[in-house]
Amino acid sequence: MKKIKITILFLALLQTFSAVAQSSKIKNLENQREQIKKEIIEINNLLSSNKKEKNLTFRDLEILAAKINIKERLIKINNDQINLLNADIKSNEIKSEELKLENENVRKDYASMIFNSYKSRLKESRIMFLLSSSTFLEAFKRSQYFSQFSDDRKKYSNKILKNLTSLDSINKILKDKIVNKEDLIKSNNAEKRDLSNERNNKNNALSSLKRKENAYKRQINQKQRQADLLDKEIDKLIKEAIRLSNENKKSSTFSLTPEAKALAESFTKNKGNLPWPVERGAIIQKFGLQPHPVVRTTKIKSNGIVIATTKDANVRSVFEGVVLSILKFKGSNLTVLIKHGNYISAYKNLSKVFVEKGDNIDALQIIGEAYTNINDNKTTLQFSIFNNTTPLDPYLWIAK
Structure with missing residues (x-):
């Protein structure tokens, strides 16, 4: 029994550490994503100022190539974030189902306890139950039984309330993560379209400078x-x-x-x-x-x-x-x-x-x-x- 308790405690701690690590990974990726977006703004500013020049240069292409590279990094980070969110969403869905099942079992146990209590009350009152004791010790034990029964009712009631609160919290987090995931997917699709356009721009520019390529080499x-x-x-x-x-x-x-x-x-x-x-x-x-x-x-x-x-x-x-x-x-x-x-x-x-x-x-x-x-x-x-x-x-x- 002791070994089982230790195993359960170990698994609970492992799950907690895993959740913290997962959250840290998501935060780290979000920081990287924000930094890359800043780099893209800087590159766009550089490219924008270069548009004032009439002649396209290979240096423009180098800046454009750098932008493409940054965009590819951004898409990869978005994909990593989406994968982590998928794992989080799956984990929360499992927790939600486990809590629902646990709550259902607790409700059944609680209902069974109340029903048995009701049946026993039909047979004899609590006072008669105590007075019918043959010894003082037996009366004391029957009194303890009533006290334990009252504590169990409170325990089951609190357990149901706690599970419902946890369930509401998990469902809210789940909803937020799904919205976050959908936003990331939209953003990623937009970045992919933009990346495709940038690659076309680079190829077109490279074609126009093809005759100068040997000199550039x-x-x-x-x-x-x-x-x-x-x-x-x-x-x-x-x-x-x-x-x-x-x-x-x-x-x-x-x-x-x-x-x-x-x-x-x-x-x-x-x-x-x-x-x-x-x-x-x-x-x-x-x-x-x-x-x-x-x-x-x-x-x-x-x-x-x-x-x-x-x-x-x-x-x-x-x-x-x-x-x-x-x-x-x-x-x-x-x-x-x-x-x-x-x-x-x-x-x-x-x-x-x-x-x-x-x-x-x-x-x-x-x-x-x-x-x-x-x-x-x-x-x-x-x-x-x-x-x-x-x-x-x-x-x-x-x-x-």
């Missing part, structure tokens, strides 16, 4: 070579800073003072909550090796992310730190490296820089201005994060 390859050279130069600068921190002793990591160590620990704790390096923008190129967003047969590698932003946008530091270096490399625009303990944040493709090497920097301090390409009038920032010399995916570090 050469441009991509040239940019990749420049990016690789810049990344090598950044790697060299970080290694030199590591060497100096270790007083010329051979090491692959920074030697940190207690203050620098505390700063690095604070930076680590803020993973996923760092501010964006620009106030407004949308990610048009992800971290790592990937097919080019427009010319899918061409592979590109990125040690960071590329953010499309507004013209002459201010660039700001994502965390407090010290300016490690300001780099002007042949064939590229200005780059600022900021050290946060053993972490480095890199801000590439700047037209202006407002800080100097060795400056102490506050979080959100403006350090420069993003470069606007004079050929296509597009403004982008390349943003990277390193742990010592290891490049990290900045998307995992910035706030969503």
